[in-house]
Amino acid sequence: MLDDATVDRTLETLRSAGGRITKPREQIVRALIAGNGHVSAEELAKQVNRSNPSIHIATVYRTLDALERLGVVNHVHLGHGRAIYHLASDPHYHLYCQGCGKIEEVPPDLFAEVDRTINREWGFETVLSHFAFIGFCRSCREDRPADPAIAED
Amino acid sequence: MLDDATVDRTLETLRSAGGRITKPREQIVRALIAGNGHVSAEELAKQVNRSNPSIHIATVYRTLDALERLGVVNHVHLGHGRAIYHLASDPHYHLYCQGCGKIEEVPPDLFAEVDRTINREWGFETVLSHFAFIGFCRSCREDRPADPAIAED
DNA sequence: CTCGCTGCAAAGCTTTTGCACTAGA
DNA sequence: TCTAGTGCAAAAGCTTTGCAGCGAG
16 A cells, blocks of 8 residues: 555546635545555544644644545544544454553454344444444553543543 | 432432532432433533522532542533433443433343353444444435435534 | 432533635636 | 635534532441
Protein backbone atom coordinates (compact mmCIF):
# COMPACT_ATOMS: atom_id res chain seq x y z
CA MET A 1 0.00 0.00 0.00
CA LEU A 2 1.85 3.01 -1.32
CA ASP A 3 0.92 5.88 0.95
CA ASP A 4 1.30 8.71 -1.52
CA ALA A 5 -0.90 6.93 -3.99
CA THR A 6 -3.51 6.38 -1.31
CA VAL A 7 -3.39 10.03 -0.34
CA ASP A 8 -3.87 11.07 -3.96
CA ARG A 9 -6.67 8.65 -4.51
CA THR A 10 -8.47 9.85 -1.38
CA LEU A 11 -8.13 13.49 -2.34
CA GLU A 12 -9.30 12.66 -5.82
CA THR A 13 -12.48 11.18 -4.37
CA LEU A 14 -13.05 14.46 -2.63
CA ARG A 15 -12.50 16.43 -5.82
CA SER A 16 -14.67 14.27 -8.02
CA ALA A 17 -17.51 14.74 -5.57
CA GLY A 18 -17.35 18.47 -6.19
CA GLY A 19 -15.09 19.20 -3.25
CA ARG A 20 -11.97 21.30 -3.18
CA ILE A 21 -8.52 20.20 -2.37
CA THR A 22 -6.94 22.50 0.13
CA LYS A 23 -3.71 22.49 2.10
CA PRO A 24 -5.45 21.54 5.34
CA ARG A 25 -7.33 18.70 3.69
CA GLU A 26 -4.23 17.36 2.08
CA GLN A 27 -2.34 17.39 5.34
CA ILE A 28 -5.18 15.84 7.27
CA VAL A 29 -5.56 13.03 4.78
CA ARG A 30 -1.84 12.43 4.83
CA ALA A 31 -1.81 12.24 8.61
CA LEU A 32 -4.82 9.96 8.61
CA ILE A 33 -3.20 7.51 6.28
CA ALA A 34 0.13 7.69 8.08
CA GLY A 35 -1.79 6.99 11.27
CA ASN A 36 -2.52 3.56 9.90
CA GLY A 37 -6.03 3.19 11.15
CA HIS A 38 -5.84 4.22 14.76
CA VAL A 39 -5.94 7.97 15.01
CA SER A 40 -8.33 10.25 16.81
CA ALA A 41 -9.34 13.69 15.57
CA GLU A 42 -7.25 15.25 18.28
CA GLU A 43 -4.17 13.26 17.31
CA LEU A 44 -4.69 14.23 13.70
CA ALA A 45 -4.95 17.88 14.68
CA LYS A 46 -1.81 17.64 16.77
CA GLN A 47 0.00 15.98 13.91
CA VAL A 48 -0.94 18.47 11.20
CA ASN A 49 -0.28 21.34 13.57
CA ARG A 50 3.37 20.41 13.61
CA SER A 51 3.71 21.78 10.11
CA ASN A 52 0.71 24.09 10.11
CA PRO A 53 -0.39 25.34 13.53
CA SER A 54 -3.32 27.27 12.16
CA ILE A 55 -5.34 24.21 11.18
CA HIS A 56 -8.20 24.09 13.61
CA ILE A 57 -9.60 20.85 14.98
CA ALA A 58 -13.00 21.85 13.61
CA THR A 59 -11.47 21.59 10.17
CA VAL A 60 -10.20 18.13 11.00
CA TYR A 61 -13.69 17.05 11.98
CA ARG A 62 -15.22 18.60 8.90
CA THR A 63 -12.71 16.95 6.60
CA LEU A 64 -13.22 13.57 8.23
CA ASP A 65 -16.95 14.07 7.99
CA ALA A 66 -16.73 14.86 4.29
CA LEU A 67 -14.63 11.76 3.68
CA GLU A 68 -17.00 9.66 5.69
CA ARG A 69 -19.97 10.83 3.67
CA LEU A 70 -18.14 9.73 0.56
CA GLY A 71 -17.61 6.34 2.09
CA VAL A 72 -13.81 6.36 2.10
CA VAL A 73 -13.38 6.83 5.84
CA ASN A 74 -15.04 5.28 8.88
CA HIS A 75 -14.85 6.08 12.54
CA VAL A 76 -14.92 3.71 15.47
CA HIS A 77 -15.89 4.60 19.02
CA LEU A 78 -13.54 3.34 21.70
CA GLY A 79 -15.52 4.43 24.73
CA HIS A 80 -17.66 7.24 26.04
CA GLY A 81 -15.98 9.94 24.02
CA ARG A 82 -13.01 9.08 21.92
CA ALA A 83 -13.27 7.85 18.38
CA ILE A 84 -10.63 6.78 15.89
CA TYR A 85 -10.68 7.04 12.14
CA HIS A 86 -9.51 4.69 9.42
CA LEU A 87 -9.86 4.09 5.71
CA ALA A 88 -13.01 2.24 4.75
CA SER A 89 -11.01 0.19 2.28
CA ASP A 90 -9.62 -1.78 5.16
CA PRO A 91 -12.62 -3.31 6.95
CA HIS A 92 -11.92 -4.69 10.39
CA TYR A 93 -13.19 -4.71 13.93
CA HIS A 94 -11.28 -3.44 16.95
CA LEU A 95 -10.30 -4.75 20.33
CA TYR A 96 -9.66 -1.89 22.72
CA CYS A 97 -7.83 -2.57 25.96
CA GLN A 98 -9.28 -0.57 28.83
CA GLY A 99 -6.11 -1.02 30.76
CA CYS A 100 -3.44 0.34 28.45
CA GLY A 101 -5.44 1.74 25.56
CA LYS A 102 -3.90 -0.62 23.04
CA ILE A 103 -5.94 -1.27 19.91
CA GLU A 104 -5.83 -4.55 18.02
CA GLU A 105 -7.63 -5.54 14.87
CA VAL A 106 -9.75 -8.62 14.35
CA PRO A 107 -11.16 -9.93 11.08
CA PRO A 108 -14.87 -9.29 10.58
CA ASP A 109 -15.58 -12.88 9.61
CA LEU A 110 -14.92 -13.88 13.20
CA PHE A 111 -18.38 -12.58 13.96
CA ALA A 112 -20.09 -13.88 10.85
CA GLU A 113 -21.83 -16.72 12.66
CA VAL A 114 -23.09 -14.57 15.54
CA ASP A 115 -24.15 -11.96 13.05
CA ARG A 116 -26.23 -14.47 11.12
CA THR A 117 -27.84 -15.74 14.29
CA ILE A 118 -28.83 -12.28 15.45
CA ASN A 119 -30.16 -11.60 12.01
CA ARG A 120 -32.15 -14.81 11.89
CA GLU A 121 -33.44 -14.87 15.46
CA TRP A 122 -33.94 -11.20 16.14
CA GLY A 123 -34.34 -9.77 12.67
CA PHE A 124 -31.59 -7.38 13.63
CA GLU A 125 -28.84 -6.27 11.29
CA THR A 126 -25.76 -5.39 13.30
CA VAL A 127 -23.07 -2.85 12.48
CA LEU A 128 -20.32 -4.32 14.62
CA SER A 129 -17.62 -2.16 13.12
CA HIS A 130 -18.88 1.03 14.67
CA PHE A 131 -17.85 0.32 18.26
CA ALA A 132 -14.70 -1.32 19.45
CA PHE A 133 -14.95 -4.48 21.51
CA ILE A 134 -13.54 -3.48 24.83
CA GLY A 135 -11.81 -5.59 27.42
CA PHE A 136 -8.32 -6.31 28.62
CA CYS A 137 -5.27 -7.45 26.72
CA ARG A 138 -3.07 -10.22 27.99
CA SER A 139 -0.66 -8.12 29.99
CA CYS A 140 -3.35 -5.92 31.51
CA ARG A 141 -5.28 -9.00 32.60
CA GLU A 142 -2.28 -10.11 34.57
CA ASP A 143 -1.87 -6.72 36.20
CA ARG A 144 -5.53 -6.40 37.01
CA PRO A 145 -6.38 -6.58 40.74
CA ALA A 146 -9.02 -9.26 40.41
CA ASP A 147 -12.49 -9.14 39.01
CA PRO A 148 -14.84 -6.77 40.87
CA ALA A 149 -15.15 -3.29 39.49
CA ILE A 150 -14.37 -3.56 35.79
CA ALA A 151 -12.33 -0.38 35.98
CA GLU A 152 -13.30 3.04 34.74
CA ASP A 153 -15.63 4.32 32.04
CA MET B 1 -38.90 -10.98 40.72
CA LEU B 2 -40.60 -9.07 43.54
CA ASP B 3 -39.67 -5.45 43.05
CA ASP B 4 -39.92 -4.31 46.65
CA ALA B 5 -37.69 -7.11 47.79
CA THR B 6 -35.19 -6.21 45.10
CA VAL B 7 -35.25 -2.59 46.16
CA ASP B 8 -34.65 -3.56 49.77
CA ARG B 9 -31.86 -5.91 48.88
CA THR B 10 -30.15 -3.30 46.78
CA LEU B 11 -30.37 -0.65 49.49
CA GLU B 12 -29.12 -3.18 52.00
CA THR B 13 -26.03 -3.70 49.88
CA LEU B 14 -25.44 0.00 50.06
CA ARG B 15 -25.86 0.04 53.84
CA SER B 16 -23.68 -2.95 54.53
CA ALA B 17 -20.90 -1.29 52.57
CA GLY B 18 -20.97 1.59 55.04
CA GLY B 19 -23.28 3.76 52.97
CA ARG B 20 -26.35 5.58 54.12
CA ILE B 21 -29.86 5.06 52.97
CA THR B 22 -31.47 8.34 52.05
CA LYS B 23 -34.75 9.34 50.45
CA PRO B 24 -33.12 10.20 47.15
CA ARG B 25 -31.24 6.92 47.05
CA GLU B 26 -34.33 4.94 47.82
CA GLN B 27 -36.30 6.66 45.10
CA ILE B 28 -33.54 6.33 42.57
CA VAL B 29 -33.15 2.62 43.24
CA ARG B 30 -36.88 2.15 43.00
CA ALA B 31 -37.01 3.93 39.66
CA LEU B 32 -34.05 1.98 38.39
CA ILE B 33 -35.66 -1.32 39.19
CA ALA B 34 -39.03 -0.23 37.84
CA GLY B 35 -37.23 0.82 34.68
CA ASN B 36 -36.52 -2.82 34.04
CA GLY B 37 -33.06 -2.51 32.67
CA HIS B 38 -33.33 0.22 30.10
CA VAL B 39 -33.15 3.57 31.82
CA SER B 40 -30.74 6.42 31.40
CA ALA B 41 -29.64 8.72 34.21
CA GLU B 42 -31.75 11.46 32.74
CA GLU B 43 -34.84 9.28 32.64
CA LEU B 44 -34.25 8.25 36.24
CA ALA B 45 -33.93 11.88 37.26
CA LYS B 46 -37.12 12.75 35.44
CA GLN B 47 -38.90 9.86 37.10
CA VAL B 48 -37.85 10.62 40.68
CA ASN B 49 -38.51 14.29 40.14
CA ARG B 50 -42.16 13.51 39.72
CA SER B 51 -42.41 12.89 43.45
CA ASN B 52 -39.36 14.85 44.55
CA PRO B 53 -38.32 17.68 42.24
CA SER B 54 -35.33 18.63 44.33
CA ILE B 55 -33.33 15.50 43.51
CA HIS B 56 -30.53 16.63 41.29
CA ILE B 57 -29.22 14.57 38.40
CA ALA B 58 -25.79 14.71 40.00
CA THR B 59 -27.24 12.70 42.86
CA VAL B 60 -28.58 10.18 40.39
CA TYR B 61 -25.14 9.76 38.86
CA ARG B 62 -23.50 9.47 42.27
CA THR B 63 -25.98 6.89 43.45
CA LEU B 64 -25.57 4.83 40.31
CA ASP B 65 -21.84 5.12 40.64
CA ALA B 66 -21.95 3.89 44.23
CA LEU B 67 -24.09 0.92 43.22
CA GLU B 68 -21.83 0.16 40.34
CA ARG B 69 -18.77 0.11 42.58
CA LEU B 70 -20.55 -2.43 44.73
CA GLY B 71 -21.20 -4.53 41.69
CA VAL B 72 -24.97 -4.49 41.83
CA VAL B 73 -25.50 -2.18 38.89
CA ASN B 74 -23.95 -1.95 35.44
CA HIS B 75 -24.23 0.62 32.73
CA VAL B 76 -24.25 0.08 28.99
CA HIS B 77 -23.33 2.64 26.35
CA LEU B 78 -25.74 2.92 23.47
CA GLY B 79 -23.81 5.32 21.33
CA HIS B 80 -21.68 8.43 21.53
CA GLY B 81 -23.21 9.71 24.73
CA ARG B 82 -26.17 8.00 26.24
CA ALA B 83 -25.87 5.13 28.67
CA ILE B 84 -28.49 2.97 30.30
CA TYR B 85 -28.36 1.26 33.68
CA HIS B 86 -29.51 -2.14 34.84
CA LEU B 87 -29.08 -4.57 37.70
CA ALA B 88 -25.96 -6.66 37.48
CA SER B 89 -27.97 -9.67 38.61
CA ASP B 90 -29.50 -9.83 35.18
CA PRO B 91 -26.59 -10.29 32.77
CA HIS B 92 -27.40 -9.70 29.13
CA TYR B 93 -26.16 -7.93 26.05
CA HIS B 94 -28.05 -5.29 24.12
CA LEU B 95 -29.07 -4.67 20.55
CA TYR B 96 -29.65 -0.99 19.96
CA CYS B 97 -31.50 0.09 16.85
CA GLN B 98 -30.05 3.24 15.35
CA GLY B 99 -33.23 3.88 13.50
CA CYS B 100 -35.86 3.91 16.21
CA GLY B 101 -33.84 3.62 19.42
CA LYS B 102 -35.40 0.33 20.39
CA ILE B 103 -33.37 -1.84 22.74
CA GLU B 104 -33.51 -5.62 22.71
CA GLU B 105 -31.71 -8.09 24.90
CA VAL B 106 -29.65 -11.03 23.76
CA PRO B 107 -28.27 -13.83 25.90
CA PRO B 108 -24.53 -13.61 26.61
CA ASP B 109 -23.91 -17.20 25.60
CA LEU B 110 -24.60 -16.24 22.02
CA PHE B 111 -21.11 -14.78 22.01
CA ALA B 112 -19.42 -17.51 24.00
CA GLU B 113 -17.70 -19.04 21.02
CA VAL B 114 -16.41 -15.75 19.61
CA ASP B 115 -15.32 -14.79 23.09
CA ARG B 116 -13.29 -17.95 23.47
CA THR B 117 -11.70 -17.46 20.09
CA ILE B 118 -10.64 -13.91 20.85
CA ASN B 119 -9.32 -15.08 24.16
CA ARG B 120 -7.38 -17.92 22.64
CA GLU B 121 -6.07 -16.20 19.53
CA TRP B 122 -5.51 -12.68 20.82
CA GLY B 123 -5.12 -13.23 24.54
CA PHE B 124 -7.85 -10.64 24.91
CA GLU B 125 -10.61 -10.83 27.48
CA THR B 126 -13.66 -9.01 26.19
CA VAL B 127 -16.32 -7.21 28.18
CA LEU B 128 -19.04 -7.33 25.58
CA SER B 129 -21.72 -6.19 27.97
CA HIS B 130 -20.38 -2.67 28.23
CA PHE B 131 -21.44 -1.47 24.79
CA ALA B 132 -24.63 -2.23 23.00
CA PHE B 133 -24.42 -3.90 19.61
CA ILE B 134 -25.80 -1.33 17.28
CA GLY B 135 -27.56 -1.81 14.02
CA PHE B 136 -31.06 -1.78 12.63
CA CYS B 137 -34.12 -3.69 13.71
CA ARG B 138 -36.36 -5.40 11.23
CA SER B 139 -38.77 -2.56 10.64
CA CYS B 140 -36.05 0.07 10.40
CA ARG B 141 -34.20 -2.04 7.86
CA GLU B 142 -37.21 -1.97 5.64
CA ASP B 143 -37.54 1.77 5.96
CA ARG B 144 -33.90 2.41 5.35
CA PRO B 145 -33.07 4.14 2.01
CA ALA B 146 -30.46 1.66 0.90
CA ASP B 147 -26.94 1.02 2.05
CA PRO B 148 -24.55 3.96 1.62
CA ALA B 149 -24.11 6.21 4.59
CA ILE B 150 -24.93 4.11 7.62
CA ALA B 151 -26.91 6.98 9.13
CA GLU B 152 -25.84 9.34 11.84
CA ASP B 153 -23.48 9.12 14.80
C1' DC C 1 -21.64 14.42 66.77
C1' DT C 2 -19.54 12.96 62.62
C1' DC C 3 -18.92 11.92 58.17
C1' DG C 4 -21.38 10.67 54.09
C1' DC C 5 -24.88 12.55 51.02
C1' DT C 6 -27.07 16.36 48.67
C1' DG C 7 -28.09 20.44 45.79
C1' DC C 8 -26.15 23.80 43.08
C1' DA C 9 -23.23 25.65 39.89
C1' DA C 10 -19.41 25.29 37.27
C1' DA C 11 -16.21 22.69 34.57
C1' DG C 12 -14.69 18.83 31.54
C1' DC C 13 -14.47 16.30 27.16
C1' DT C 14 -15.44 15.43 22.58
C1' DT C 15 -17.84 17.05 18.74
C1' DT C 16 -20.76 20.45 16.28
C1' DT C 17 -22.26 24.88 14.58
C1' DG C 18 -22.82 29.99 13.32
C1' DC C 19 -20.43 33.55 11.26
C1' DA C 20 -17.50 36.34 8.65
C1' DC C 21 -13.43 35.82 5.92
C1' DT C 22 -10.38 33.36 2.58
C1' DA C 23 -9.25 30.99 -1.36
C1' DG C 24 -9.96 26.96 -4.75
C1' DA C 25 -11.43 26.07 -9.61
C1' DT D 1 -16.35 35.20 -9.71
C1' DC D 2 -18.69 32.28 -6.72
C1' DT D 3 -19.30 28.99 -3.54
C1' DA D 4 -16.84 25.63 -0.64
C1' DG D 5 -13.68 25.55 2.99
C1' DT D 6 -11.51 27.70 7.12
C1' DG D 7 -10.50 29.72 11.75
C1' DC D 8 -12.48 31.19 15.79
C1' DA D 9 -15.47 31.12 19.44
C1' DA D 10 -19.36 29.58 21.37
C1' DA D 11 -22.59 25.83 22.24
C1' DA D 12 -24.24 21.26 22.76
C1' DG D 13 -24.72 16.73 25.15
C1' DC D 14 -23.51 13.85 28.83
C1' DT D 15 -21.09 13.33 33.03
C1' DT D 16 -18.12 14.79 36.87
C1' DT D 17 -16.51 17.71 40.57
C1' DG D 18 -15.82 21.46 44.26
C1' DC D 19 -18.03 23.31 47.92
C1' DA D 20 -20.85 24.37 51.75
C1' DG D 21 -24.84 22.83 54.21
C1' DC D 22 -27.76 18.91 55.74
C1' DG D 23 -29.00 14.76 57.91
C1' DA D 24 -28.45 9.43 58.72
C1' DG D 25 -26.72 6.50 62.12
